Amino acid sequence: MFCFQCQEAAKNTGCTVKGVCGKEPEVAGIQDVAMYFLRGLSVYANKGREHGITDHRIDRYVMETLFMTITNANFDKARFVEKIREGFALRNELKSKLQDAGVQNNSEELPAAATWEATTPEEFDSKAMEVGVLQMTENEDIRSLRELLIYGIKGMAAYAEHADNLGEISEEVNAFMQKGLAATLDDSLSGDDLTAMVLECGSKGVEVMALLDKANTGKYGHPEITSVNIGVRNNPAILISGHDLRDMEDLLEQTQGTGVDVYTHSEMLPANYYPAFKKYEHFVGNYGNSWWKQREEFEKFNGPILFTTNCIVPPLKSATYADRIYTTGSSGLAGSTHIPERPEGGRKDFSSVIEHAKRCDSPEEIETGEIVGGFAHNQVIQLADKVVDAVKSGAIRKFFVMAGCDGRMKSRDYYTEFAEALPKDTVILTAGCAKYRYNKLPLGDIGGIPRVLDAGQCNDSYSLAVIALKLKEVFELNDINELPIAYNIAWYEQKAVIVLLALLSLGVKNIHLGPTLPAFLSPNVANVLVENFGISGIGSVDEDMKILLGEN
Numbered sequence: 001m002f003c004f005q006c007q008e009a010a011k012n013t014g015c016t017v018k019g020v021c022g023k024e025p026e027v028a029g030i031q032d033v034a035m036y037f038l039r040g041l042s043v044y045a046n047k048g049r050e051h052g053i054t055d056h057r058i059d060r061y062v063m064e065t066l067f068m069t070i071t072n073a074n075f076d077k078a079r080f081v082e083k084i085r086e087g088f089a090l091r092n093e094l095k096s097k098l099q100d101a102g103v104q105n106n107s108e109e110l111p112a113a114a115t116w117e118a119t120t121p122e123e124f125d126s127k128a129m130e131v132g133v134l135q136m137t138e139n140e141d142i143r144s145l146r147e148l149l150i151y152g153i154k155g156m157a158a159y160a161e162h163a164d165n166l167g168e169i170s171e172e173v174n175a176f177m178q179k180g181l182a183a184t185l186d187d188s189l190s191g192d193d194l195t196a197m198v199l200e201c202g203s204k205g206v207e208v209m210a211l212l213d214k215a216n217t218g219k220y221g222h223p224e225i226t227s228v229n230i231g232v233r234n235n236p237a238i239l240i241s242g243h244d245l246r247d248m249e250d251l252l253e254q255t256q257g258t259g260v261d262v263y264t265h266s267e268m269l270p271a272n273y274y275p276a277f278k279k280y281e282h283f284v285g286n287y288g289n290s291w292w293k294q295r296e297e298f299e300k301f302n303g304p305i306l307f308t309t310n311c312i313v314p315p316l317k318s319a320t321y322a323d324r325i326y327t328t329g330s331s332g333l334a335g336s337t338h339i340p341e342r343p344e345g346g347r348k349d350f351s352s353v354i355e356h357a358k359r360c361d362s363p364e365e366i367e368t369g370e371i372v373g374g375f376a377h378n379q380v381i382q383l384a385d386k387v388v389d390a391v392k393s394g395a396i397r398k399f400f401v402m403a404g405c406d407g408r409m410k411s412r413d414y415y416t417e418f419a420e421a422l423p424k425d426t427v428i429l430t431a432g433c434a435k436y437r438y439n440k441l442p443l444g445d446i447g448g449i450p451r452v453l454d455a456g457q458c459n460d461s462y463s464l465a466v467i468a469l470k471l472k473e474v475f476e477l478n479d480i481n482e483l484p485i486a487y488n489i490a491w492y493e494q495k496a497v498i499v500l501l502a503l504l505s506l507g508v509k510n511i512h513l514g515p516t517l518p519a520f521l522s523p524n525v526a527n528v529l530v531e532n533f534g535i536s537g538i539g540s541v542d543e544d545m546k547i548l549l550g551e552n
Contacts (some may be wrong), residue, residue, distance in 0.1 A: 002132050004519040005151055006071040007407055007492045012519050014133075021072050022314040029079040029128030029377075031069045035150070036131040037084050040113030044094050044183035044217035050487040057088050059174040061163060066157035066177070067330035070280075071493035072291070073310035076332035080123055088117055103406075104536035108176040111185040132188050134196075136184075144522035145194035148497070151520070152201040153180050155498030158309070159208045159459045161330070168215035172549050176204045182294060183476055185520075195528065204506030205498040208460035213377075216245055223456060224379040228272045229285030236357045237261040239287055239301050241294075242308030243457055244329055250347040251306065252280045260357045263287040265294075266311065267433050270456035273374035284318035286371070287363060290436035292408035295319065300364040304356045307331040310493065317439065324360070326353050373440055373454035377466035386449065387477040388474055391484060393444050397425040398549065399485045401468075403461045403499065404434040405492030411515040415490055417517075417541045419443065419452075423549070427451050429467065432458035434490040461499045465506055480507050486509040486548035488538070491518070504533050512548065 004014035006021065018024060045058055065083055068074040072221050095105055114132075115360075120125050137143050153176075160173055166404075183189055219221075238260060240251055248264075248271045255262055261284045269286045271277055288297040291311035298305055298321040306326045312333055315322040328339035328348060342348040380387070390396040390439055400422060402415065419438035420426060428438065428451060435454050442449040455463040472480050487510055491500065497518075503511065510533075517526060517537045529535040538544055 001025040002134050003028050004133070005147070005154075005494060007405070007516060007518070008409065009519040011412065012516050014519060017035070018472075026079050026125075027075055027080075030077050030124065031134075031484070032132050033124060033127050034065055034080050034084055038062060038115050039185050040111060040116060041087055041091050042178040043111060043114040043185065044091055044098070045178040046104065046182050048094055048098060049178075051098065051101050051103055052521060053094070053101060055087060055090070055094065055097075055173070056169070058094065059169075059178075061087060061090055062162075062181070063164065064330060066154045067309070068332070069160050070154050070158060070310050070330070070495070071277075072237065072312050073330050074332035075314055075329075076311065076334045076338075077334045078334070080339070081121075084118075084124070084314075086498065088552055111314075113185055114137075122270045123214065123298070137187075140522045141191055141524045142194065142221065144525040145191060146519055148518075148525065149194060149198050149201055150184060151494040151497040152198065152205065153494070153498075154176050154205045154494040156201070156205055156208050157291075157493050158330075159212045159498070162244055162246075162459070163208070163212040163215040165244060166215035168211050170207060170211050170219075173204055173208045173211065176200065179479060188325040198501065199505060201498070202501030202503075205502035206462070206465070206505060208498075209459055209465075209502060212396060213462050216274070217378070220245060220277065223270065223273035223376040224275060224373045225368040225372065225379055226273045226278075226374040227372050227527070228269065229370055230287070231285070232263075232287065232363045232365045233261055233284055234362050235259060235261045235282075236360050237263055237301070237303045237363050238272075238357050238551050239263050239265045239298070239303060239305045239363075239412055240308065241265040241291070241305060242310065242329075242331065243267050243270060244308040244486045245274070247306075247308040247328060248277065249391060250342070251350050251353075252277060253347065254350050255282060256280060258282075258354055258358070260354055263363070265305070266291040266436075267457050268308070270373060270454070270460065273376070273456065290406040290433050292406065297366060298324070300366055302363055303360040304353050306350070306353055307333075327357075337539065342441065352487055371449055373422055373439075375450075375453035376455045376460055377463040377470070379451065380455075380463070380467050380472055383449070384470065384474060386447070388471075390447055390449060391402055395425060396427055396449070396467050399427050399429050400548065401429045401464055401481075401485060401487045402438070403429070403455075403458070404432040404459065404490040405496050406433040406436050406490065407492045407515075409515060410476070412490065413490075413514060413542060414538060415439070418488065418544065420539045421541050421545055426453075427453060429453050429455065429464050431455040431464055432496070433462040437490075453537050456496050458499060461502070465503065468508075469506070481509050488544065488548060489513055490515065510534035510536075510540050510545060512536055
């Protein structure tokens with residue numbers, strides 16, 4: 001195997017024996033095959049669009065399969081094989097439609113990925129040995145640009161699927177994902193061509209995050225400033241993790257009146273901010289911390305854990321909670337129960353999870369108190385006058401965007417130390433699970449404005465962009481980089497990649513990115529980002545503080 005798509009790539013080069021995430025070589029191999037197939041399917045999908053032939057089932061299939069390959073989402077090889085076979089059937093239907101429309105499908109003119117098929121396990125395993133990242137091209141810079149594009153598209157697919165679950169669809173976003181995937185098979189494209197496509201990916205990233213924001217707020221209301229309970233009650237309970245709010249809605253609806261409580265975990269924390277979910281009295285609050293602490297915290301929760309998306313840490317063999325894990329959607333874990341997709345117009349059936357919860361003890365309390373969040377763009381813009389006055393008076397010197405992902409590496413202590421060292425006249429704008437590095441610190445407030453403003457999940461980084469653009473308008477500035485905002489962003493997986501590309505497409509420069517720069521960036525591609533956008537890695541807290549405060 002070879003995988004370098006996440007920040008924890010071994011030795012910041014790539015995982016070759018087993019993924020640091022827990023991914024076994026067999027799973028890494030079948031994910032490579034899934035990506036190979038998707039690229040080929042996208043060639044046909046693009047050809048279909050050229051002739052007015054589209055199929056939302058294919059659009060949905062592409063985003064679902066991409067989401068399954070995101071770091072920590074799916075560790076179940078059998079589900080990937082099943083998914084690829086499902087794709088073969090969709091591809092054959094599309095080929096028939098093209099033939100009926102008089103479009104010739106000359107296999108000699110198509111890339112091998114567009115014509116490949118398999119039936120036996122041996123054929124899948126054999127293909128996995130041929131289509132890894134390093135086998136797709138020997139040109140390091142082309143490989144780097146292709147992978148940067150693919151990882152951006154993976155992040156885009158995750159957000160597009162969440163929006164699709166709520167009925168919000170963008171034909172332009174779907175078309176771009178497939179165009180981009182097919183482009184990674186085109187050896188005629190130069191580095192400049194791929195760079196342009198990467199930048200286009202960023203602009204489409206803004207579109208898909210706006211689409212998801214519209215879907216979430218249209219269905220559940222705009223997030224409100226909310227104090228979230230982090231203690232427990234004496235009832236059996238279900239812990240819901242991941243990102244999908246439609247799954248959250250289905251679970252809350254079905255647990256109502258059952259005597260089973262519901263708690264959020266990690267990136268599902270922001271569900272507590274939405275007005276539509278506050279009506280459920282059995283929705284207690286948030287349990288635990290960032291995703292990587294789950295092996296310890298899940299033992300103490302006692303009830304079933306429902307993963308709606310990433311981030312799963314495969315439990316140790318000695319874990320007592322392994323049989324309490326359920327997956328749904330893009331997530332998967334061999335040996336765990338998977339909840340099937342919802343029927344059209346219906347809800348997912350979580351009855352097995354609920355019945356399991358009734359047999360369990362109530363959660364063990366691991367902390368008490370509250371944390372405050374809900375500072376998405378609509379809420380912050382309501383406070384715009386107060387914020388602007390604080391800036392003009394000097395009460396707020398600078399904002400620090402510290403959005404992104406958390407991870408288990410010791411080097412991520414940097415973000416806690418950085419937050420603690422920030423001057424008391426500065427405010428942190430955050431979204432994503434990076435916030436767990438500092439959202440429970442006693443950092444206080446500035447004139448009633450909390451010094452940590454949590455906008456929500458990683459996809460809610462869109463809110464941070466909207467806030468920045470609104471402040472640019474209010475202060476009548478020509479350039480977003482003239483704002484008193486510095487960017488010190490942590491990354492882990494592919495959704496952070498699309499957030500980064502989206503910020504670049506909006507013209508944001510001088511972003512500090514850590515705790516390491518991506519292993520998939522070749523030296524030449526990294527230099528392009530440095531020279532054109534001022535991207536840099538992190539250093540020491542003291543050095544970076546001086547730079548980002550403008551004291552260097």
